[in-house]
Amino acid sequence: MEYEDLRIIDTPSLVRDHAISKLRNAISSGLYPPGARLVERELCEALGVSRTSVREALRQLQSENLVEVGRRRSINVAVITAQDAADIYMIREMLETQAIRRFVALSDDAERKALAAVHKRLVKALSKNDMAQLSAIASEFYERVLIGAKSRVIYEVARPLLARVNYLRIRSMAEPGRLDGGLKEWDAMMEAVQAGDADRAAEAMAVHLRNARAAIVARLEADEKTAIPAKRKAAS
Amino acid sequence: MEYEDLRIIDTPSLVRDHAISKLRNAISSGLYPPGARLVERELCEALGVSRTSVREALRQLQSENLVEVGRRRSINVAVITAQDAADIYMIREMLETQAIRRFVALSDDAERKALAAVHKRLVKALSKNDMAQLSAIASEFYERVLIGAKSRVIYEVARPLLARVNYLRIRSMAEPGRLDGGLKEWDAMMEAVQAGDADRAAEAMAVHLRNARAAIVARLEADEKTAIPAKRKAAS
DNA sequence: GCCTCTAGTTTGTATGACAATATTAGATGT
DNA sequence: ACATCTAATATTGTCATACAAACTAGAGGC
Incomplete structure (x- = not known):
């Protein structure tokens, strides 16, 4: 899924977008399966970006309903029934x-x-x-x-x-x-x-x-x- | 619009949610009219929250398409044609x-x-x-x-x-x-x-x-x- | 008047800090 | 050995700073 890179309108690669893209892929591919808990610190390490960026990326995925907040405020990969x-x-x-x-x-x-x-x-x-x-x-x-x-x-x-x-x-x-x-x-x-x-x-x-x-x-x-x-x- | 407060599942009021709600209202009511530029620092002052929270709120509004990014990364209230x-x-x-x-x-x-x-x-x-x-x-x-x-x-x-x-x-x-x-x-x-x-x-x-x-x-x-x-x- | 360069804005990102909760591991009592 | 309570550890939400890059606007020179 590299359509992002084909866009005419440039946006000199934001770290955030990169993180979002990576996370989307990880979820799509099943690396993070439905229900899996996503821990900010781990994502930071895995993606090599700061918590700031990870958190903004998570907010985005959240409103795309790819992840959802658990009752304890944990962020989990959305389970699709x-x-x-x-x-x-x-x-x-x-x-x-x-x-x-x-x-x-x-x-x-x-x-x-x-x-x-x-x-x-x-x-x-x-x-x-x-x-x-x-x-x-x-x-x-x-x-x-x-x-x-x-x-x-x-x-x-x-x-x-x-x-x-x-x-x-x-x-x-x-x-x-x-x-x-x-x-x-x-x-x-x-x-x-x-x-x-x-x-x-x-x-x-x-x-x-x-x-x-x-x-x-x-x-x-x-x-x-x-x-x-x-x-x-x-x-x- | 207070349905948010009626929910059974608690979520001890996150600053972020408050900011989102305020901004949504400001846009709905026309206080920030379509096309208006939203400057992070000003929103921080207006809402009395940190830039971190404002930015996360803006990310959310962005994926709701209530705001959109301008050519040079400015955040503007979405114009609906x-x-x-x-x-x-x-x-x-x-x-x-x-x-x-x-x-x-x-x-x-x-x-x-x-x-x-x-x-x-x-x-x-x-x-x-x-x-x-x-x-x-x-x-x-x-x-x-x-x-x-x-x-x-x-x-x-x-x-x-x-x-x-x-x-x-x-x-x-x-x-x-x-x-x-x-x-x-x-x-x-x-x-x-x-x-x-x-x-x-x-x-x-x-x-x-x-x-x-x-x-x-x-x-x-x-x-x-x-x-x-x-x-x-x-x-x- | 027009162009150029500088100084101030604004955004993107990183870091560090800290309180409030959660979670886990251990210690303890039986 | 087992259940339970407690202390150590993790995690999230939020803030304050810092700084580079991109952009804007104004000062000054022509």
Whole structure:
């Protein structure tokens, strides 16, 4: 996930942003699993930055709902329940069908080409079965759709939702059959976009998200049934 | 807006939260108008807290999109364009029709009573033409709907949108005829909720938000046409 | 009037300090 | 050995400073 570095508008690399990015990655990748406690001092050492910066980064992640405060004021990686995931995907369906409609209507040629390129990378990565890589590329796909939709508000609202399911997607794509299904869905979406057919693109996105939702919710419900751990520790 | 204080789960009032709340109010009320630059040192003095706390508060407001970073890292009160407002209301329509459906299905008796009470206050305040007061109560109405919908995710996504239009609502309700229209719409919503008719409630919410959207967008477009100020200063 | 250089602002970041809680480890009693 | 209470240790929230880098504005020179 290096889109941050592609931005045109510069912001000579703030330490804070770097920290946020690192932490987001650590959470997405599962290095800090859901429920893990994040201790400021440890993060300082791990990231090599001051407490000031770590704390500001945590505040940011907090309002993105990637971490949550425990009752003792501890900061823990957010636990996403099956219910949460279901709602997130419901909302994503609302937002991203709208987004892809606008993408079809408003994107310029470069943006469409870039999206097609990401799609191509997606297809290639699919054959390698590298879930983490795949999830990262998928994120980029959705993000490009959001950007091409040219609505600041849609982007701001939908983007944090993407970050929250990043970690889940990695595991849900491991569901048998989900990969091939996902591939077909992405193909359909891409084709509709290139044909300039907003209705069909939106419908393809909706189908895709509904299927993804089903896979993720199923996985989470299964997990919740088996293990209800009282406490969780951070990865060493 | 004192819901914060009603929470059961205590959090012995953090200085940071206090600062956030104060700043949010200052922005909603227009004390710091859109575009105004927020200087850390001044906020420290105004709020009587350290820079550490101010900065953490600003980070939070930043991810709520109530403030935005200017080109050279200055923090400014977010400017909401007509386009932004239109999108915000579109998204609110998606989210809050869903929310009111769930409210009808899931709220308990106390929550319905509380909503009715807010509605009553709304009606009373309407006759007094106190826009700021009215806007605050309206916010509480929407917020209660979101809470009663019992979806953490819907709440987390929709709530920040409410904060963003708080300031606008004050002025849009001054549009001639908007008040009476709003009253009828709220009545319809409330009636449907009490009748337990989710479809009708959702439709009433949709109509209400579409009308509110039209009023606010019209107002913003008019403003944008007349005044394109190059720079804006904070309220003295 | 216009340009340049200097001095003051403002932000980003780091450090150190300290109170108030939490948590853990130990000491103690049975 | 076990439960319990207590003292040592950790952790978070907050403040005060410090300083470099980027920026702004004003003084002064042309």
